Amino acid sequence: MPRFALLFIILTSIFNAMAYGQTTQDTVSTVASQQIDTKQIELEAMRKQQREDSLHRLRLEDRLLQVQRNDFDEKKKLVEEINLLKSRDSLIVSRRKLKVDSLRNLNEGVGVVPFRDTLFRIYNAVGSYTAADRAAAITDRIKALAENIKFDTDSLTLQKNEENWLLLWQDQIILSINQQDALWANMDAEDLLQAQQASVKKAIDEHREETSVKRMLEAIALASLILFSLIVIIYSIGKLIVYLRKKTLRGKGRLFHGIKIRGYVLVSASKQIKFIWSLLAILRWVLVLSAIYLALPLLLNLFPQTEGYAPILLGYFLAPLRNVALAVFAYVPNLITIFVICVVFHYLLKLLKFFARELQNENLTIPGFYKEWALPTYQILRVLLLAFLLVVIFPYLPGSESPIFKGISVFIGVLFTFSSAGALGNIVAGLLLTYMRSFALGDRIKIGDVSGDIIEKSLLVTRIRTIKNEVVSIPNAQILSNHTINYSAEAQDRGLIVHVVITLAYEVPWQQVHALAKEAALKNSRLEKTPEPFVLQTGLDDFYVSYQLNAYTKFPNQQALIYSDLYKDILDVFHAAGIEILSPHYHAVRDGSSRDMPEAFKEAQPSTEPIRVKIEDDKKL
Numbered sequence: 001m002p003r004f005a006l007l008f009i010i011l012t013s014i015f016n017a018m019a020y021g022q023t024t025q026d027t028v029s030t031v032a033s034q035q036i037d038t039k040q041i042e043l044e045a046m047r048k049q050q051r052e053d054s055l056h057r058l059r060l061e062d063r064l065l066q067v068q069r070n071d072f073d074e075k076k077k078l079v080e081e082i083n084l085l086k087s088r089d090s091l092i093v094s095r096r097k098l099k100v101d102s103l104r105n106l107n108e109g110v111g112v113v114p115f116r117d118t119l120f121r122i123y124n125a126v127g128s129y130t131a132a133d134r135a136a137a138i139t140d141r142i143k144a145l146a147e148n149i150k151f152d153t154d155s156l157t158l159q160k161n162e163e164n165w166l167l168l169w170q171d172q173i174i175l176s177i178n179q180q181d182a183l184w185a186n187m188d189a190e191d192l193l194q195a196q197q198a199s200v201k202k203a204i205d206e207h208r209e210e211t212s213v214k215r216m217l218e219a220i221a222l223a224s225l226i227l228f229s230l231i232v233i234i235y236s237i238g239k240l241i242v243y244l245r246k247k248t249l250r251g252k253g254r255l256f257h258g259i260k261i262r263g264y265v266l267v268s269a270s271k272q273i274k275f276i277w278s279l280l281a282i283l284r285w286v287l288v289l290s291a292i293y294l295a296l297p298l299l300l301n302l303f304p305q306t307e308g309y310a311p312i313l314l315g316y317f318l319a320p321l322r323n324v325a326l327a328v329f330a331y332v333p334n335l336i337t338i339f340v341i342c343v344v345f346h347y348l349l350k351l352l353k354f355f356a357r358e359l360q361n362e363n364l365t366i367p368g369f370y371k372e373w374a375l376p377t378y379q380i381l382r383v384l385l386l387a388f389l390l391v392v393i394f395p396y397l398p399g400s401e402s403p404i405f406k407g408i409s410v411f412i413g414v415l416f417t418f419s420s421a422g423a424l425g426n427i428v429a430g431l432l433l434t435y436m437r438s439f440a441l442g443d444r445i446k447i448g449d450v451s452g453d454i455i456e457k458s459l460l461v462t463r464i465r466t467i468k469n470e471v472v473s474i475p476n477a478q479i480l481s482n483h484t485i486n487y488s489a490e491a492q493d494r495g496l497i498v499h500v501v502i503t504l505a506y507e508v509p510w511q512q513v514h515a516l517a518k519e520a521a522l523k524n525s526r527l528e529k530t531p532e533p534f535v536l537q538t539g540l541d542d543f544y545v546s547y548q549l550n551a552y553t554k555f556p557n558q559q560a561l562i563y564s565d566l567y568k569d570i571l572d573v574f575h576a577a578g579i580e581i582l583s584p585h586y587h588a589v590r591d592g593s594s595r596d597m598p599e600a601f602k603e604a605q606p607s608t609e610p611i612r613v614k615i616e617d618d619k620k621l
Contacts, residue, residue: 430459450474
């Protein structure tokens with residue numbers, strides 16, 4: 001139910017708005033009509049006043065001629081009054097012109113266009129006939145006269161009846177004008193009708209001249225010539241394009257060598273030629289269509305029936321060019337502004353890049369700012385500056401104020417935001433990893449279950465090569481959410497400690513184990529002599545002792561080889577000392593056997609009686 005109520009409210013609002021708009025239009029039309037009527041009344045009053053002043057001036061001039069020569073005072077009085085009437089008449093003429101101009105702003109009138117040009121305009125209605133009805137009727141009558149072979153333009157006559165001036169041919173009324181028409185033209189009715197008579201005669205004579213048989217034959221001949229010339233031009237364009245295609249083909253290897261960048265063939269010579277052929281094909285169609293488009297107005301202008309379409313076709317072609325030229329010309333100041341802004345930002349970016357290179361090469365140092373931060377910081381500042389550049393030049397872009405341009409900008413921003421949420425997270429994580437300095441290129445690290453060397457760091461992913469030459473790509477957001485073990489961070493300064501666990505029986509003295517384990521570590525060339533290796537005892541299990549050998553190395557990327565060589569050296573050293581490397585498991589019954597401990601400690605232990613088993617001979621049984 002609320003939905004229907006909402007729909008009803010919306011529809012009611014729309015209808016009210018439409019009704020209000022219609023009422024507003026009607027009100028505007030009514031106000032304009034009232035203004036026209038008021039101004040027409042004022043013009044009529046001015047005309048009457050001007051006519052009365054003119055008659056009065058004539059009477060004064062007659063009196064001036066009748067005054068005696070020695071009556072100077074009377075003459076002076078009459079001359080001053082005549083001059084006053086002349087001044088008032090000129091003032092009324094100026095006021096009438098202003099009134100007529102203001103009337104024409106309110107009412108443009110309806111043109112009488114029987115053939116091609118507008119002869120004159122009708123501004124006011126007569127009785128039940130509107131201005132449009134009067135203009136249409138006059139147009140039809142003029143066309144009928146032009147088609148009537150009995151009509152002669154010199155036979156048009158003027159006649160005045162009680163209120164109107166008439167233009168007649170024989171007994172047929174061609175047009176009539178009244179004082180209102182004269183007011184709109186700011187002329188006397190007779191002068192206005194004479195001007196319209198001249199326009200009608202000239203239009204009919206020109207129309208008959210243009211539609212004569214001789215004229216039509218000349219037009220057909222010229223049209224044939226234009227068509228023949230058009231065919232020749234199109235044929236010549238085709239031949240020219242074919243010649244240019246052959247010319248480009250012959251220039252292969254001489255003029256066209258392809259585009260190479262450091263030995264890489266970016267574009268071959270054949271592709272260059274094909275591209276030029278495509279441009280020639282486009283040029284051919286452009287020239288052909290342009291020739292046809294320019295020939296059509298010439299053909300249409302030859303015949304009166306189609307003459308009016310020529311400017312329209314030319315307008316379709318020239319109007320866009322004119323608009324583009326005017327738009328480009330008007331845009332030049334903004335273009336210069338954008339150019340200056342871009343130049344300033346270009347050199348500002350070059351300055352930032354120079355400082356970034358200096359910081360990276362350690363030619364310039366800032367306390368607390370590491371060289372690894374130089375290029376990432378430059379990239380961040382570069383993006384911010386480019387964004388600021390777009391903000392600065394945006395108001396100077398063409399169409400930036402249009403709602404469509406703004407809508408597209410908002411749509412692209414929303415689309416970019418929602419479609420790149422994961423990518424933006426990885427980019428932010430990449431920047432954080434850069435400033436955290438968790439690892440660098442070439443470091444041996446371990447992330448989760450993946451261990452290997454860093455071969456690439458980007459804003460989106462980090463790539464690791466494992467010891468099996470497997471390249472693993474890990475998103476930066478995942479790296480940031482996991483712990484990272486860096487084997488190379490302290491390798492060059494303090495050294496990385498590699499360690500192995502050895503388990504031996506309790507009977508082997510731990511002093512001997514320590515000495516032999518250190519000896520095995522010192523035999524490995526990838527392990528440091530200083531600081532020296534050390535051994536830790538990590539457990540006393542039920543059957544064996546656990547020893548941990550630790551040694552320093554500065555080759556964290558070679559851990560696999562280091563461990564392999566270290567295991568081999570441990571085997572060699574312990575076997576040479578006669579010690580088995582094993583983790584014995586005992587299930588012992590004390591039957592007098594020796595204890596599992598070094599010999600030095602066995603002597604202090606009490607002896608145990610062995611278990612004796614007596615075996616009797618079966619024969620005695």
